[in-house]
Amino acid sequence: MSSDIQTKFDFIKANTSKINEVDFENLTFGNVFTDYMLVCDFKNGAWEKPVIKPYEPFTLDPSAKVFHYGQAIFEGMKAYKDENDDVWMFRPYENFSRFNKSAVRLCMPEVPEYVFIDGLKELINLEKSWVKKGKGNSLYIRPFMIAIGSGVIAQPSTQYRFCVILSPAKSYYSGDVKVLIADYYSRAANGGIGAAKAAGNYSGQFYPTKLANEQGFQQVIWTDDATHTKLEEAGTMNVFFRINDTLYTAPTSDRILDGVTRKSLIDLAKREGIAVEVRSVLVDELVEAAKNGSLKEIFGAGTAAVVSPISGFQYKDEYIELPKIENSFSAHLKEKMTNIQYKIEEDTFGWTVKV
Amino acid sequence: MSSDIQTKFDFIKANTSKINEVDFENLTFGNVFTDYMLVCDFKNGAWEKPVIKPYEPFTLDPSAKVFHYGQAIFEGMKAYKDENDDVWMFRPYENFSRFNKSAVRLCMPEVPEYVFIDGLKELINLEKSWVKKGKGNSLYIRPFMIAIGSGVIAQPSTQYRFCVILSPAKSYYSGDVKVLIADYYSRAANGGIGAAKAAGNYSGQFYPTKLANEQGFQQVIWTDDATHTKLEEAGTMNVFFRINDTLYTAPTSDRILDGVTRKSLIDLAKREGIAVEVRSVLVDELVEAAKNGSLKEIFGAGTAAVVSPISGFQYKDEYIELPKIENSFSAHLKEKMTNIQYKIEEDTFGWTVKV
Missing domain, CATH: 3.20.10.10 (D-amino Acid Aminotransferase, subunit A, domain 2)
Incomplete structure (x- = not known):
């Protein structure tokens, strides 16, 4: 990571990679995730320092508002690898802008651009080897935000988690629709x-x-x-x-x-x-x-x-x-x-x- | 617990109770929960054995469908203590029936009556000391179900968690509405x-x-x-x-x-x-x-x-x-x-x- 990024993001290294266990020729959509995820929590009215860390489960109180009141939004995006091994996102600012519109409508805090856009770049850069060349191969990107504050009163949460997870994808023939x-x-x-x-x-x-x-x-x-x-x-x-x-x-x-x-x-x-x-x-x-x-x-x-x-x-x-x-x-x-x-x-x- | 119930529910005892830390005169709605919860998971097309266990966080994959697709339903109910220290639920079969109607509409499995109704009775019976006498005092009951299966494809989950948590409540004057x-x-x-x-x-x-x-x-x-x-x-x-x-x-x-x-x-x-x-x-x-x-x-x-x-x-x-x-x-x-x-x-x- 660049030093600029190190000041903006924390990084926790994974001990191992799952990549060799993955059959990239036989992927079903959205079931395999890469080694890292980006997590950024919102507490006390502010976004905490985002962290790129090993993909791992969330631990949440049973009364977390996402479980009861559906305060949750997401985006779906893809990145593609070209013949020079460069990886490209498709119109990420559109997804960033729509994500924050969704956030406003669901009474959730807007995510800062450096967290969403720079975060995506850093995370995907780290996971470049998961993006395979060739038309049809892609990296599905899932930014999402959930209400993690506890309490069963039907009011907006005061605590949120923004997270990005990545899933390698193959094009599929959907058959006759x-x-x-x-x-x-x-x-x-x-x-x-x-x-x-x-x-x-x-x-x-x-x-x-x-x-x-x-x-x-x-x-x-x-x-x-x-x-x-x-x-x-x-x-x-x-x-x-x-x-x-x-x-x-x-x-x-x-x-x-x-x-x-x-x-x-x-x-x-x-x-x-x-x-x-x-x-x-x-x-x-x-x-x-x-x-x-x-x-x-x-x-x-x-x-x-x-x-x-x-x-x-x-x-x-x-x-x-x-x-x-x-x-x-x-x-x-x-x-x-x-x-x-x-x-x-x-x-x-x-x-x-x-x- | 009765032996009949022991065959239907597993029970994990809590080491301590939080009840003495609770100020029952100054409760805000839905923030304090009792010592136990009921949890019953649905996997491989069937409901597992329900368990009454200490209130504790859930551990869920970041791709759990509840976070992405809002497959989540709940009920709100109350129990009241009478002057003879008996505790009464109000029309629980109505909530049970509506819960399962919600389940069908959200493409979730219906919860069996013994899990919902007998589960409520057992759980509340165990937590009777949390229900205070006197008009205005009550035990708020929150049965809910969430999709816990992982994977970011927009399809119904194959795994679910039914859970009941309890929160002591006081009547409150809402002021001029x-x-x-x-x-x-x-x-x-x-x-x-x-x-x-x-x-x-x-x-x-x-x-x-x-x-x-x-x-x-x-x-x-x-x-x-x-x-x-x-x-x-x-x-x-x-x-x-x-x-x-x-x-x-x-x-x-x-x-x-x-x-x-x-x-x-x-x-x-x-x-x-x-x-x-x-x-x-x-x-x-x-x-x-x-x-x-x-x-x-x-x-x-x-x-x-x-x-x-x-x-x-x-x-x-x-x-x-x-x-x-x-x-x-x-x-x-x-x-x-x-x-x-x-x-x-x-x-x-x-x-x-x-x-």
């Missing part, structure tokens, strides 16, 4: 926390998703909770619709997450000469477009898979399969995006940040 | 998890409540998220309105918690000859009733305070103070309810269950 359009369950309320990456937004999706799984669908496309007529997100991803040669995606709102992949795809599509309209797409409009043949593609957009093509959708009693398509926008955009992420093509946007 | 009627922020979505006692429902309220506090209001009255015209809950309580001599409270729904105090107050009011109508009250209706003098009382209903009278409300730019009232329904119902809870009057409903 069929989705169910929600006509009863919802993800987020107007004036709620849907735009925050808050822990509570995710657990609420598990049961409706399980019901969809049981009917043979891999994901749910969420609709607005008031009318169930507007298409909003796909599972835990933003969603794009291609009708004729225009891409549509819903505007962000307090119900819809301001996804980094979503906003990057919008910019990339425009650069590639693809028309993009940011507006709500109605369920009826989608069904009609599917029936008259103008609906060409649907895909989810998120950090994990960049784009996830959707092969068909069920709405109420009707299942509509999308036609197979050549020269799909989703495949083209994924190719271009990953070329930027892996430094294969020039990053004209300035999105990549070297570790 | 002025409330702000929500016209932007919301607590719950249609088709969401508002009816579950899910951790994520609470953290989402902290920020809007903080904004209300800063304007001089102690609580927020939540409205429906789609139109903000229907009055739904007050803070973390259900809410009742007395217009002329009728009590109104909103019907339960997937946005509104099926409160045990709420449903008990409805039954009790009817027995006391008070007219009760379960229907949505509109904000406009409330403002009009306040202005024409027919609005007599507003009160929250919940386990902590039974009823919490509200002295006035702000809606948009207008603050309306309620008139002081003699022979209030809220005071009468609180008196009757606590008389049942402390076994001062006969429990004609069969609500109290001896530990």
Whole structure:
């Protein structure tokens, strides 16, 4: 570590590394973690000195507020290794900014930039050997913050823990993704926390998703909770619709997450000469477009898979399969995006940040 | 412990008790816990043998799903000691039933009755000396369940922990409670998890409540998220309105918690000859009733305070103070309810269950 960093971060060395026990060819997502984590606690109204230390369990009182009131937020990001063995993060300032927006909405303290951004750089730099070269290989980065203060009164905690853990990841083929359009369950309320990456937004999706799984669908496309007529997100991803040669995606709102992949795809599509309209797409409009043949593609957009093509959708009693398509926008955009992420093509946007 | 119980529960004895260090006259809510807790883990598709053991911290992996996806539910209940030193729970089967409804909605396993109900009885029986006699004194009971499985993929956990912790409580005078009627922020979505006692429902309220506090209001009255015209809950309580001599409270729904105090107050009011109508009250209706003098009382209903009278409300730019009232329904119902809870009057409903 540089001396500048040593003054900002404490460091506790691990005695051993787990890296030789890991089968990098057969990784399941999010189960293997690297040797180190970054931890920074907030107490007495201030952030303590962050520490990079061996990955180890947390010890928390049973009354810790994260267990009772869900004061917990996170981010999902990735780092990629180029052919020169340099490691690059993708738009980390976007995640940093969104993390602190989530913090404000959940009544948690904002994390300082040096803790989040410099902390990420230091931690990932230390764990460079966990990032493998080659498209598809990446390091999944999980910054998160939890309320660790004790006491079962329903009030914001006074103590918090910010932590970053890292997990090596491989690209995976998700198979045919069929989705169910929600006509009863919802993800987020107007004036709620849907735009925050808050822990509570995710657990609420598990049961409706399980019901969809049981009917043979891999994901749910969420609709607005008031009318169930507007298409909003796909599972835990933003969603794009291609009708004729225009891409549509819903505007962000307090119900819809301001996804980094979503906003990057919008910019990339425009650069590639693809028309993009940011507006709500109605369920009826989608069904009609599917029936008259103008609906060409649907895909989810998120950090994990960049784009996830959707092969068909069920709405109420009707299942509509999308036609197979050549020269799909989703495949083209994924190719271009990953070329930027892996430094294969020039990053004209300035999105990549070297570790 | 009885031999029957010994076969169902493991028991680890505490070396010492903290009880002599506790100032029972000056308790703040939810900060002091008794010597023992009940813990029961769910692994490999089954509940393990529950154990009553000394209160101690949990050790959890940083990737535990409760930290990332908010898979966490709880209940709030109380036990009371009567003049014969017997301890009584109030309608525990209602909390047990609601707990398992919350579990289903959050895709968590249902807790068996012997773990929840018999567990509560055994645990509270062991901690009887922590329950003090006299109206206002009580033992606050916090059953909760968290997802303890590790891994940062956004899917339900396969491992869970059910736990019960106990906290001695004193009644407190909450002072003048002025409330702000929500016209932007919301607590719950249609088709969401508002009816579950899910951790994520609470953290989402902290920020809007903080904004209300800063304007001089102690609580927020939540409205429906789609139109903000229907009055739904007050803070973390259900809410009742007395217009002329009728009590109104909103019907339960997937946005509104099926409160045990709420449903008990409805039954009790009817027995006391008070007219009760379960229907949505509109904000406009409330403002009009306040202005024409027919609005007599507003009160929250919940386990902590039974009823919490509200002295006035702000809606948009207008603050309306309620008139002081003699022979209030809220005071009468609180008196009757606590008389049942402390076994001062006969429990004609069969609500109290001896530990």
